[in-house]
Amino acid sequence: MVGVLIPAALSGTAELSQLVLRPERFATWVDVATNTSGAAFGAALAVVVMAITGRGGPRSRAWRRRRARNRGRGRAERIAR
Structure with a gap:
């Protein structure tokens, strides 16, 4: 939703x-409608x-595994991995 609303607002601001x-x-x-539909298409394509x-972000298994593995470690230890 944010991937569509922010581009729509920016497009409206540019046109204004x-x-x-x-x-x-x-x-x-x-122009605003075209830019917004392009943003919606791009956001949908990114989700697919x-x-x-x-690579589904915070809800993906890989992300949760990395988070669990790095929990309790300092920043230097996480970078070194």
């Missing part, structure tokens, strides 16, 4: 600044790729 600061350029909501490769 075009409208206010660059009158020779024209801002359209189609992470599910296939097993």
